[in-house]
Amino acid sequence: MSNASPGAPLDSSNDPTGDQTGRFVIQPNGRPRPLSPHLQVWRWHVTMLASILTRITGSALYGATALIVLWLGALAFGPEAYATFVGLAGSPIGLIVWFGLTVCLMYHLAAGVRHLIWDAGAGLSPKAADTASHLSIWFGVIASVVFWAVLFASGKVTL
């Protein structure tokens, strides 16, 4: 690109001195440098959403693992401790938390499979990547709803 070459004449598109577009920042050494594009200037795209969701759900699942170990501990500490745990885990707020964590798990699982396929070098065209991202998000929601619907329908969980 001619704009990028060092000797290119400055015009309104590449002159940082009179810039009013916010595309340049003054570095600590006083020199204007182009601002690196970040989240707020990108049009949201499903692959981008899927990537961010993978990280957010992964963080939530970090806490979920701690809860599972807490469950193991409650069980190992006997019936009274277990009753306390189940009382909290089975309360309406507890069930909402478990449902949310189920969505995180189902989505993160699907996203992991999607990522492994991409890592193998497959499905990397924009269209295939979009489809895989949409599928993983829908799987996360639908599989969780089905899982909990079956739990309630079988009477294993009641409100």
Next chain:
Amino acid sequence: MSQVRKAFRKGVKVSERHGAGEWTAERLSSLLLVPLTVWALWAAFQIAGGGYEGALDWFSNRVNASILAVTLLATLWHMNMGLKVIVEDYIHTDGAKGLLLGLNTLFCLALAAGSVFFIVRLALGSAPLPAGFGF
């Protein structure tokens, strides 16, 4: 400066540091966790609503207890690497970064020790804690 011995393979310099080890470990743990997660969902479905006795029954099956231990250890390995990447991406001051990475590993090790300890006791049908600890 210590002298660095440069290794070449097929004319390409081999990394002197971690190389692709972390990348490979992330993929390996993911691959391992795909079937284990599906199994864990099935296990959760079996245990749900069974109460204290039902849960103990489930643990008396050694296969269940063993696969659960493997699942939790693989999960802790995976989530330790996951949070490490997040900390490295967002925390740039050396002190805070080192502290958080250390806490992450300590927390995961504590959970690993706790889960193996609890699972072994439950699988062996030990008396409820703190039995055996002099209380």
